[in-house]
Amino acid sequence: xxxxxxxxxYLFRKEGQNVTLSCEQNLxxxxxxxxxxxxxxxxxxxxxxxxxxxxxxxxxAEGYSVSREKKESFPLTVTSAQKNPTAFxxxxxxxxxxxxxxxxxxxxxxx
Amino acid sequence: xxxxxQNSGPxxxxxxxxxxxxxTYSDRGSQSFFWYRQYSGKSPELIMSIYSNGDKEDGRFxxxxxxxxxxxxxxxxxxxxxxxxTYLCAAYNTDKLIFGTGTRLQVFP
Numbered sequence: 001x002x003x004x005x006x007x008x009x010y011l012f013r014k015e016g017q018n019v020t021l022s023c024e025q026n027l028x029x030x031x032x033x034x035x036x037x038x039x040x041x042x043x044x045x046x047x048x049x050x051x052x053x054x055x056x057x058x059x060x061a062e063g064y065s066v067s068r069e070k071k072e073s074f075p076l077t078v079t080s081a082q083k084n085p086t087a088f089x090x091x092x093x094x095x096x097x098x099x100x101x102x103x104x105x106x107x108x109x110x111x
Numbered sequence: 112x113x114x115x116x117q118n119s120g121p122x123x124x125x126x127x128x129x130x131x132x133x134x135t136y137s138d139r140g141s142q143s144f145f146w147y148r149q150y151s152g153k154s155p156e157l158i159m160s161i162y163s164n165g166d167k168e169d170g171r172f173x174x175x176x177x178x179x180x181x182x183x184x185x186x187x188x189x190x191x192x193x194x195x196x197t198y199l200c201a202a203y204n205t206d207k208l209i210f211g212t213g214t215r216l217q218v219f220p
Contacts, residue, residue, distance in 0.1 A: 033208060042117075042199060042212035043155070050206055058207065090154055097143045097162075097203050102154040 002027050006091050006103030012111045013078065013085060021076045021106045023091035030095060032074035036060060037088040046089075049074055050096070078108065086110050114138060115202050117211035126220050130187040134200030134211055137181070141202040144176055146185045149197045149213065158198075159185065190218045 004025040013019045035043040045058030049068040063082025094100040124130045147155035159174040167174045173186040197213040
């Protein structure tokens with residue numbers, strides 16, 4: 001089955017800790033995106049990548065980092081510099097200018 | 112000015128009525144537009160994509176695009192309670208996909 005997989009579904013982070021969210025796709029899509037969603041809010045773009053080994057900051061990149069070493073993978077690290085990381089994180093992929101498909105999301109909570 | 116704007120709602124319509132959802136975008140260079148439906152706690156799912164001016168119909172859904180007015184809309188005919196969700200408008204802006212804040216639709220029996 002082709003699709004996009006995010007893991008884990010739920011993640012708990014302690015204060016001062018870095019955590020990494022996984023995103024893998026087997027749709028052969030060039031573009032991959034990370035969005036953050038807060039309760040009752042829309043999707044805000046964190047980082048995006050159009051090709052391997054290249055990525056750009058979105059609107060709220062501070063406190064986050066990404067890598068794109070393989071076409072299929074686009075992991076997101078939430079660093080300790082992100083002071084309010086509790087949110088629903090969504091990864092998506094697409095071909096250029098076409099619709100994006102989403103993973104099931106990762107719900108991150110600070111404990 | 113936000114790149115993609117939507118009224119947050121809620122928009123309440125009776126079962127069987129037409130629901131009309133609207134979206135405006137700021138970048139005239141945007142080339143493709145999408146409507147997604149999102150149920151609470153779930154990830155968004157694609158309903159419609161539209162790339163050129165005019166109407167595009169798919170079952171009970173019609174997307175309308177007016178590039179001169181920078182306006183995209185979604186009509187849902189014969190609305191059902193199962194259509195109650197948040198509807199997200201998105202625009203492909205140069206090389207990134209930007210979303211609006213979403214409109215919450217409530218369909219009551």
